[in-house]
Amino acid sequence: MIITVAGKKKEYAEGLTVKQLIEAEDVENPLYVTVTLNDEFVQSADLETTVIHDGDEIEFLYFMGGGC
Numbered sequence: 001m002i003i004t005v006a007g008k009k010k011e012y013a014e015g016l017t018v019k020q021l022i023e024a025e026d027v028e029n030p031l032y033v034t035v036t037l038n039d040e041f042v043q044s045a046d047l048e049t050t051v052i053h054d055g056d057e058i059e060f061l062y063f064m065g066g067g068c
């Protein structure tokens with residue numbers, strides 16, 4: 001299947017879960033990443049069971065705090 005990961009088209013096997021994609025993409029700080037699948041947030045509890053399908057778009061978001 002062909003999916004879009006962070007704006008780039010990539011090929012992965014069918015049946016891939018979001019958690020498996022996080023591991024395959026070697027996401028930095030996977031415990032602190034937020035994932036969107038087709039512009040919808042994926043809950044942390046659902047990462048292992050949410051299956052990605054052909055044509056899906058996935059983004060990895062990091063929320064950072066800070067101050068002056």
